Amino acid sequence: MKKYIFLIFFVLSVALANAQDYTSIDNAFSEGNASGLSKAFDSTVELSIDGKTSTIGRSDAENRMRSFFLENEPRNFEIVHKGESQSDIHYFISQLVTSSGTFRITAYLHKSIDKYLIQSLEIEKD
DSSP states (O other): OOHHHHHHHHHHHHHHHOOOOHHHHHHOOOOOOOOHHHHHHEEEEEEETTEEHHHEHHHHHHHHHHHHHHHSOOOEEEEEEEEETTTTTTTEEEEETTTTEEEEEEEEEEETEEEEEEEEEEEEEE
């Protein structure tokens, strides 16, 4: 019996240790904080807003997100699905309710040294 309890505890510990914490990203989207969001950006980001895609640097991505938040004041942000691929790419799909409508946001993150950074961000109006 003790072996089973230990095994369950071990499996849960490993699962929690590998789980990606999206709290800072969640807070940045909820608050419309482009500066806070940019801290989770990789050095270059593939940013797509309503089908217009470009690969840009972190500071340009921050400026575009700042403009986006000024035009679309966040009201609610919720991650509806998250996971990871076999090649250790983490992703989440979320819904952002704003003053001008609802957006579906998909982010792909990869590991950079000791944390996961956003390498691709897609924002589409629902």
